Amino acid sequence: MDATADELAGVVDLFGGLTRAELERALSEAAYRADGQSVDGDALEVALEEARSSFALLEYDRADGDPLLVAGPTAFPTVPAHAEDVPHILDVERRRLDRDALGEQARVEFQDAVDDAVAASEDTTRLHDLLDISYDIEAWAPVDLADERDRLEAAIE
Structure with missing residues:
Protein backbone atom coordinates (compact mmCIF):
# COMPACT_ATOMS: atom_id res chain seq x y z
CA MET A 1 0.00 0.00 0.00
CA ASP A 2 1.44 3.33 -1.09
CA ALA A 3 -0.43 6.12 0.67
CA THR A 4 -0.58 9.71 -0.53
CA ALA A 5 -0.17 12.67 1.82
CA ASP A 6 -3.94 13.17 1.87
CA GLU A 7 -4.50 9.48 2.65
CA LEU A 8 -2.00 9.64 5.51
CA ALA A 9 -3.86 12.71 6.78
CA GLY A 10 -7.15 10.84 6.39
CA VAL A 11 -5.95 7.95 8.54
CA VAL A 12 -4.60 10.14 11.34
CA ASP A 13 -7.72 12.32 11.16
CA LEU A 14 -9.90 9.29 11.95
CA PHE A 15 -8.34 9.40 15.42
CA GLY A 16 -7.52 13.10 15.79
CA GLY A 17 -3.86 12.09 15.66
CA LEU A 18 -1.68 9.00 15.78
CA THR A 19 1.83 8.20 16.90
CA ARG A 20 4.16 7.02 14.19
CA ALA A 21 3.84 3.42 15.39
CA GLU A 22 0.03 3.65 15.48
CA LEU A 23 -0.05 5.08 11.96
CA GLU A 24 2.15 2.24 10.69
CA ARG A 25 -0.17 -0.29 12.33
CA ALA A 26 -3.28 1.39 10.90
CA LEU A 27 -1.77 1.38 7.41
CA SER A 28 -0.71 -2.25 7.80
CA GLU A 29 -4.26 -3.22 8.75
CA ALA A 30 -5.66 -1.34 5.74
CA ALA A 31 -3.09 -2.88 3.38
CA TYR A 32 -3.85 -6.38 4.64
CA ARG A 33 -7.60 -5.82 4.26
CA ALA A 34 -7.08 -4.43 0.75
CA ASP A 35 -5.01 -7.18 -0.80
CA GLY A 36 -3.24 -9.18 1.88
CA GLN A 37 -0.09 -7.15 1.38
CA SER A 38 1.98 -5.12 3.80
CA VAL A 39 3.20 -1.55 3.84
CA ASP A 40 6.49 -0.82 2.09
CA GLY A 41 8.56 0.82 4.84
CA ASP A 42 10.73 2.80 2.43
CA ALA A 43 7.72 4.10 0.51
CA LEU A 44 6.04 5.06 3.78
CA GLU A 45 9.13 6.95 4.88
CA VAL A 46 9.15 8.93 1.62
CA ALA A 47 5.40 9.60 1.86
CA LEU A 48 5.73 10.82 5.45
CA GLU A 49 8.62 13.09 4.56
CA GLU A 50 6.68 14.57 1.64
CA ALA A 51 3.55 14.99 3.77
CA ARG A 52 5.52 16.77 6.49
CA SER A 53 7.36 18.96 3.98
CA SER A 54 4.10 20.02 2.35
CA PHE A 55 2.38 20.59 5.73
CA ALA A 56 -0.23 17.93 4.98
CA LEU A 57 0.93 16.33 8.24
CA LEU A 58 2.25 18.04 11.34
CA GLU A 59 3.96 16.58 14.35
CA TYR A 60 2.20 17.55 17.57
CA ASP A 61 4.33 17.34 20.70
CA ARG A 62 2.38 16.36 23.75
CA ALA A 63 3.40 16.16 27.37
CA ASP A 64 1.96 12.72 28.04
CA GLY A 65 3.54 10.57 25.37
CA ASP A 66 5.08 10.22 21.96
CA PRO A 67 4.42 12.99 19.43
CA LEU A 68 1.32 12.64 17.30
CA LEU A 69 1.05 13.02 13.56
CA VAL A 70 -2.02 15.13 12.77
CA ALA A 71 -3.70 16.36 9.60
CA GLY A 72 -2.11 19.67 8.67
CA PRO A 73 -3.31 22.84 6.98
CA THR A 74 -2.68 21.73 3.38
CA ALA A 75 -4.28 18.31 3.75
CA PHE A 76 -7.50 17.18 2.17
CA PRO A 77 -7.91 14.15 4.45
CA THR A 78 -9.04 11.14 2.45
CA VAL A 79 -9.55 7.77 4.05
CA PRO A 80 -7.88 5.17 1.81
CA ALA A 81 -9.84 2.19 0.57
CA HIS A 82 -10.18 -0.53 3.21
CA ALA A 83 -9.14 1.81 6.04
CA GLU A 84 -12.63 2.83 7.11
CA ASP A 85 -12.78 0.01 9.70
CA VAL A 86 -9.36 0.74 11.18
CA PRO A 87 -10.84 2.69 14.14
CA HIS A 88 -12.71 -0.48 15.13
CA ILE A 89 -9.56 -2.59 14.85
CA LEU A 90 -7.06 -0.39 16.68
CA ASP A 91 -7.53 0.19 20.38
CA VAL A 92 -6.96 3.94 20.17
CA GLU A 93 -9.35 6.53 21.54
CA ARG A 94 -10.07 9.65 19.49
CA ARG A 95 -7.70 12.37 20.61
CA ARG A 96 -8.61 15.95 21.35
CA LEU A 97 -5.87 18.43 20.55
CA ASP A 98 -5.17 21.90 21.86
Missing part, protein backbone atom coordinates in the same frame (compact mmCIF):
# COMPACT_ATOMS: atom_id res chain seq x y z
CA ARG A 99 -5.75 23.91 18.66
CA ASP A 100 -3.76 26.90 19.94
CA ALA A 101 -0.76 24.71 20.75
CA LEU A 102 -1.11 22.97 17.39
CA GLY A 103 -1.19 26.35 15.63
CA GLU A 104 1.96 27.39 17.47
CA GLN A 105 3.62 24.13 16.45
CA ALA A 106 2.68 24.82 12.82
CA ARG A 107 4.14 28.33 13.11
CA VAL A 108 7.45 27.02 14.49
CA GLU A 109 7.70 24.29 11.83
CA PHE A 110 6.90 26.85 9.15
CA GLN A 111 9.57 29.25 10.43
CA ASP A 112 12.11 26.41 10.30
CA ALA A 113 11.06 25.57 6.73
CA VAL A 114 11.40 29.23 5.73
CA ASP A 115 14.87 29.41 7.31
CA ASP A 116 15.96 26.35 5.33
CA ALA A 117 14.42 27.58 2.07
CA VAL A 118 15.90 31.08 2.36
CA ALA A 119 19.33 29.58 3.11
CA ALA A 120 19.00 27.53 -0.10
CA SER A 121 17.39 30.39 -2.02
CA GLU A 122 18.29 28.97 -5.43
CA ASP A 123 15.27 26.67 -4.97
CA THR A 124 12.62 29.23 -5.89
CA THR A 125 9.99 26.51 -6.30
CA ARG A 126 10.19 25.77 -2.58
CA LEU A 127 10.05 29.49 -1.78
CA HIS A 128 6.87 29.87 -3.85
CA ASP A 129 5.36 26.73 -2.31
CA LEU A 130 6.00 28.06 1.19
CA LEU A 131 4.47 31.39 0.27
CA ASP A 132 1.27 29.55 -0.70
CA ILE A 133 1.42 27.36 2.40
CA SER A 134 1.64 30.43 4.64
CA TYR A 135 -1.91 31.39 3.68
CA ASP A 136 -3.14 27.85 4.33
CA ILE A 137 -1.61 27.89 7.81
CA GLU A 138 -3.13 31.27 8.66
CA ALA A 139 -6.57 30.07 7.57
CA TRP A 140 -6.12 26.89 9.60
CA ALA A 141 -4.68 28.30 12.84
CA PRO A 142 -4.69 31.62 14.70
CA VAL A 143 -1.15 32.62 13.67
CA ASP A 144 0.33 35.54 11.77
CA LEU A 145 2.99 34.67 9.20
CA ALA A 146 3.37 38.10 7.57
CA ASP A 147 7.04 38.39 8.59
CA GLU A 148 7.83 34.98 7.10
CA ARG A 149 6.01 35.94 3.88
CA ASP A 150 8.12 39.12 3.69
CA ARG A 151 11.28 37.02 4.01
CA LEU A 152 10.09 34.62 1.31
CA GLU A 153 9.17 37.44 -1.07
CA ALA A 154 12.56 39.09 -0.51
CA ALA A 155 14.34 35.80 -1.23
CA ILE A 156 12.31 35.30 -4.41
CA GLU A 157 13.26 38.75 -5.73
Whole structure:
Protein backbone atom coordinates (compact mmCIF):
# COMPACT_ATOMS: atom_id res chain seq x y z
CA MET A 1 0.00 0.00 0.00
CA ASP A 2 1.44 3.33 -1.09
CA ALA A 3 -0.43 6.12 0.67
CA THR A 4 -0.58 9.71 -0.53
CA ALA A 5 -0.17 12.67 1.82
CA ASP A 6 -3.94 13.17 1.87
CA GLU A 7 -4.50 9.48 2.65
CA LEU A 8 -2.00 9.64 5.51
CA ALA A 9 -3.86 12.71 6.78
CA GLY A 10 -7.15 10.84 6.39
CA VAL A 11 -5.95 7.95 8.54
CA VAL A 12 -4.60 10.14 11.34
CA ASP A 13 -7.72 12.32 11.16
CA LEU A 14 -9.90 9.29 11.95
CA PHE A 15 -8.34 9.40 15.42
CA GLY A 16 -7.52 13.10 15.79
CA GLY A 17 -3.86 12.09 15.66
CA LEU A 18 -1.68 9.00 15.78
CA THR A 19 1.83 8.20 16.90
CA ARG A 20 4.16 7.02 14.19
CA ALA A 21 3.84 3.42 15.39
CA GLU A 22 0.03 3.65 15.48
CA LEU A 23 -0.05 5.08 11.96
CA GLU A 24 2.15 2.24 10.69
CA ARG A 25 -0.17 -0.29 12.33
CA ALA A 26 -3.28 1.39 10.90
CA LEU A 27 -1.77 1.38 7.41
CA SER A 28 -0.71 -2.25 7.80
CA GLU A 29 -4.26 -3.22 8.75
CA ALA A 30 -5.66 -1.34 5.74
CA ALA A 31 -3.09 -2.88 3.38
CA TYR A 32 -3.85 -6.38 4.64
CA ARG A 33 -7.60 -5.82 4.26
CA ALA A 34 -7.08 -4.43 0.75
CA ASP A 35 -5.01 -7.18 -0.80
CA GLY A 36 -3.24 -9.18 1.88
CA GLN A 37 -0.09 -7.15 1.38
CA SER A 38 1.98 -5.12 3.80
CA VAL A 39 3.20 -1.55 3.84
CA ASP A 40 6.49 -0.82 2.09
CA GLY A 41 8.56 0.82 4.84
CA ASP A 42 10.73 2.80 2.43
CA ALA A 43 7.72 4.10 0.51
CA LEU A 44 6.04 5.06 3.78
CA GLU A 45 9.13 6.95 4.88
CA VAL A 46 9.15 8.93 1.62
CA ALA A 47 5.40 9.60 1.86
CA LEU A 48 5.73 10.82 5.45
CA GLU A 49 8.62 13.09 4.56
CA GLU A 50 6.68 14.57 1.64
CA ALA A 51 3.55 14.99 3.77
CA ARG A 52 5.52 16.77 6.49
CA SER A 53 7.36 18.96 3.98
CA SER A 54 4.10 20.02 2.35
CA PHE A 55 2.38 20.59 5.73
CA ALA A 56 -0.23 17.93 4.98
CA LEU A 57 0.93 16.33 8.24
CA LEU A 58 2.25 18.04 11.34
CA GLU A 59 3.96 16.58 14.35
CA TYR A 60 2.20 17.55 17.57
CA ASP A 61 4.33 17.34 20.70
CA ARG A 62 2.38 16.36 23.75
CA ALA A 63 3.40 16.16 27.37
CA ASP A 64 1.96 12.72 28.04
CA GLY A 65 3.54 10.57 25.37
CA ASP A 66 5.08 10.22 21.96
CA PRO A 67 4.42 12.99 19.43
CA LEU A 68 1.32 12.64 17.30
CA LEU A 69 1.05 13.02 13.56
CA VAL A 70 -2.02 15.13 12.77
CA ALA A 71 -3.70 16.36 9.60
CA GLY A 72 -2.11 19.67 8.67
CA PRO A 73 -3.31 22.84 6.98
CA THR A 74 -2.68 21.73 3.38
CA ALA A 75 -4.28 18.31 3.75
CA PHE A 76 -7.50 17.18 2.17
CA PRO A 77 -7.91 14.15 4.45
CA THR A 78 -9.04 11.14 2.45
CA VAL A 79 -9.55 7.77 4.05
CA PRO A 80 -7.88 5.17 1.81
CA ALA A 81 -9.84 2.19 0.57
CA HIS A 82 -10.18 -0.53 3.21
CA ALA A 83 -9.14 1.81 6.04
CA GLU A 84 -12.63 2.83 7.11
CA ASP A 85 -12.78 0.01 9.70
CA VAL A 86 -9.36 0.74 11.18
CA PRO A 87 -10.84 2.69 14.14
CA HIS A 88 -12.71 -0.48 15.13
CA ILE A 89 -9.56 -2.59 14.85
CA LEU A 90 -7.06 -0.39 16.68
CA ASP A 91 -7.53 0.19 20.38
CA VAL A 92 -6.96 3.94 20.17
CA GLU A 93 -9.35 6.53 21.54
CA ARG A 94 -10.07 9.65 19.49
CA ARG A 95 -7.70 12.37 20.61
CA ARG A 96 -8.61 15.95 21.35
CA LEU A 97 -5.87 18.43 20.55
CA ASP A 98 -5.17 21.90 21.86
CA ARG A 99 -5.75 23.91 18.66
CA ASP A 100 -3.76 26.90 19.94
CA ALA A 101 -0.76 24.71 20.75
CA LEU A 102 -1.11 22.97 17.39
CA GLY A 103 -1.19 26.35 15.63
CA GLU A 104 1.96 27.39 17.47
CA GLN A 105 3.62 24.13 16.45
CA ALA A 106 2.68 24.82 12.82
CA ARG A 107 4.14 28.33 13.11
CA VAL A 108 7.45 27.02 14.49
CA GLU A 109 7.70 24.29 11.83
CA PHE A 110 6.90 26.85 9.15
CA GLN A 111 9.57 29.25 10.43
CA ASP A 112 12.11 26.41 10.30
CA ALA A 113 11.06 25.57 6.73
CA VAL A 114 11.40 29.23 5.73
CA ASP A 115 14.87 29.41 7.31
CA ASP A 116 15.96 26.35 5.33
CA ALA A 117 14.42 27.58 2.07
CA VAL A 118 15.90 31.08 2.36
CA ALA A 119 19.33 29.58 3.11
CA ALA A 120 19.00 27.53 -0.10
CA SER A 121 17.39 30.39 -2.02
CA GLU A 122 18.29 28.97 -5.43
CA ASP A 123 15.27 26.67 -4.97
CA THR A 124 12.62 29.23 -5.89
CA THR A 125 9.99 26.51 -6.30
CA ARG A 126 10.19 25.77 -2.58
CA LEU A 127 10.05 29.49 -1.78
CA HIS A 128 6.87 29.87 -3.85
CA ASP A 129 5.36 26.73 -2.31
CA LEU A 130 6.00 28.06 1.19
CA LEU A 131 4.47 31.39 0.27
CA ASP A 132 1.27 29.55 -0.70
CA ILE A 133 1.42 27.36 2.40
CA SER A 134 1.64 30.43 4.64
CA TYR A 135 -1.91 31.39 3.68
CA ASP A 136 -3.14 27.85 4.33
CA ILE A 137 -1.61 27.89 7.81
CA GLU A 138 -3.13 31.27 8.66
CA ALA A 139 -6.57 30.07 7.57
CA TRP A 140 -6.12 26.89 9.60
CA ALA A 141 -4.68 28.30 12.84
CA PRO A 142 -4.69 31.62 14.70
CA VAL A 143 -1.15 32.62 13.67
CA ASP A 144 0.33 35.54 11.77
CA LEU A 145 2.99 34.67 9.20
CA ALA A 146 3.37 38.10 7.57
CA ASP A 147 7.04 38.39 8.59
CA GLU A 148 7.83 34.98 7.10
CA ARG A 149 6.01 35.94 3.88
CA ASP A 150 8.12 39.12 3.69
CA ARG A 151 11.28 37.02 4.01
CA LEU A 152 10.09 34.62 1.31
CA GLU A 153 9.17 37.44 -1.07
CA ALA A 154 12.56 39.09 -0.51
CA ALA A 155 14.34 35.80 -1.23
CA ILE A 156 12.31 35.30 -4.41
CA GLU A 157 13.26 38.75 -5.73
